[in-house]
Amino acid sequence: MKSSEIRSRFLIFFEKRGHAILPSASLVTSDEKGVTNSTLFNTAGMQPLVPYLLGKSHPKGKRLADAQKVLRTVDIDDIGDKTHATFFEMLGNWSLGDYFKEDAIKWSFEFLTSKEEGLGLDPNRLYVTVFEGDVNSPRDEEAADIWKGVFKKAEIEGNRIFYLPAKNNWWEAGENGPCGPDSEIFYDIANRFGGKGVTHEEYIDADDKRDVIEIWNDVFMQYEKKDGKIIGKLPKPSVDTGAGLERLTMTIQGVDNIYDTDLLKPVMDLMAKAQNDTKNKRIIADHLRSSTFLIVDGVVPSNTDRGYILRRLIRRAIINTTDKKLDEKRIGIFVDTIAEVYKDSYPEILEKKEYVKKVLTEEASKFGVALETGIKEFEKGNTDPFTLFTSYGLPIDMIVELSKAKGIAVNVKEFEEAFKKHQDLSRSGAEQKF
Numbered sequence: 001m002k003s004s005e006i007r008s009r010f011l012i013f014f015e016k017r018g019h020a021i022l023p024s025a026s027l028v029t030s031d032e033k034g035v036t037n038s039t040l041f042n043t044a045g046m047q048p049l050v051p052y053l054l055g056k057s058h059p060k061g062k063r064l065a066d067a068q069k070v071l072r073t074v075d076i077d078d079i080g081d082k083t084h085a086t087f088f089e090m091l092g093n094w095s096l097g098d099y100f101k102e103d104a105i106k107w108s109f110e111f112l113t114s115k116e117e118g119l120g121l122d123p124n125r126l127y128v129t130v131f132e133g134d135v136n137s138p139r140d141e142e143a144a145d146i147w148k149g150v151f152k153k154a155e156i157e158g159n160r161i162f163y164l165p166a167k168n169n170w171w172e173a174g175e176n177g178p179c180g181p182d183s184e185i186f187y188d189i190a191n192r193f194g195g196k197g198v199t200h201e202e203y204i205d206a207d208d209k210r211d212v213i214e215i216w217n218d219v220f221m222q223y224e225k226k227d228g229k230i231i232g233k234l235p236k237p238s239v240d241t242g243a244g245l246e247r248l249t250m251t252i253q254g255v256d257n258i259y260d261t262d263l264l265k266p267v268m269d270l271m272a273k274a275q276n277d278t279k280n281k282r283i284i285a286d287h288l289r290s291s292t293f294l295i296v297d298g299v300v301p302s303n304t305d306r307g308y309i310l311r312r313l314i315r316r317a318i319i320n321t322t323d324k325k326l327d328e329k330r331i332g333i334f335v336d337t338i339a340e341v342y343k344d345s346y347p348e349i350l351e352k353k354e355y356v357k358k359v360l361t362e363e364a365s366k367f368g369v370a371l372e373t374g375i376k377e378f379e380k381g382n383t384d385p386f387t388l389f390t391s392y393g394l395p396i397d398m399i400v401e402l403s404k405a406k407g408i409a410v411n412v413k414e415f416e417e418a419f420k421k422h423q424d425l426s427r428s429g430a431e432q433k434f
């Protein structure tokens with residue numbers, strides 16, 4: 001099954017169950033305060049819907065579903081492994097004070113396992129986690145009981161429901177907004193357990209080894225947080241579901257990593273002959289895909305906020321190539337390939353691809369110059385990360401790499417703090433000009 005079919009099956013499944021289908025919102029968050037928890041990008045499907053989860057009425061009703069573009073940079077150091085990406089699509093269905101745990105759990109199981117309407121995954125390879133409880137919210141026996149009923153009805157045996165703490169089974173997007181306990185669904189991708197029930201310890205070990213991977217999350221939104229503290233219950237409990245399209249696709253297509261799915265393989269194939277590590281190739285594929293989507297959504301490289309994230313992604317893609325270079329021709333081939341993969345689901349990439357190429361090429365060429373002068377400066381003995389970065393534009397990853405070769409350890413945390421201060425200063429400087 002192609003990724004496009006997984007996406008459309010999901011939307012049709014929920015449309016049949018009374019959900020209005022929404023187009024994906026931009027990757028760039030709306031700047032309305034309190035709406036987006038002040039993040040720069042949408043990091044989850046629920047983020048554009050925060051006002052509605054908090055009680056505002058949605059023009060399309062109480063049941064919604066979509067495939068939302070998201071960007072997460074918290075995982076940036078994990079990129080290159082089998083399952084993480086900075087950009088990905090999150091399939092989601094929402095109940096805004098309508099159905100709750102029973103239907104959310106039942107439908108997630110049905111969609112994942114139904115051959116006719118869903119993905120036809122082997123139900124015996126599913127394992128789930130629920131919230132074990134803490135001072136904020138009780139142990140989620142309700143979700144566990146619903147799961148027991150679902151497994152019993154499907155004649156699936158053995159222990160496969162695990163209670164975990166807030167670190168694993170509590171969801172919130174930052175310090176402010178709706179939050180609550182969740183129930184995550186894992187698939188035994190390695191078929192390690194042969195469809196049997198397992199102990200808590202066996203499950204934890206399989207999760208650590210990524211033999212089981214999270215493919216779905218049902219969040220039961222019940223509380224509201226303000227400045228990091230729960231200030232009360234939501235007017236109506238709601239449901240927020242998230243399922244990563246890349247991970248679902250990898251599970252369905254029987255490959256062990258997201259880069260071998262039809263969403264990323266065409267991009268990886270462009271580098272098939274390059275004498276480069278798989279991890280580096282994956283970083284290039286991931287970062288160029290993210291950069292393309294960001295540019296299409298209106299972001300341009302700069303030294304602050306969203307533009308800085310984009311700049312960092314482009315530069316990281318470049319320093320992961322074997323020759324630390326991306327010229328117009330190579331950029332063109334990458335963007336054409338990404339546009340082709342998404343020509344039906346996000347035709348705007350195809351429409352704007354020449355603009356995307358232009359932005360990427362200009363940034364890559366600026367970086368080429370900076371790289372050359374920065375490296376010269378470093379060779380002359382200026383090893384201070386802050387000046388190398390601010391005056392010469394060398395990315396911190398590159399500074400770390402160069403320094404390592406000379407036996408110098410870079411304190412990245414200290415650098416990041418100094419850089420943040422510098423960004424705040426340049427921002428207030430800009431404000432003073434008006």
Ligand code: SER
Nearest residue numbers: 044046217240241242
């Ligand atoms: N908000 C939850 C997540 O991102 C479910 O959509 O995992």
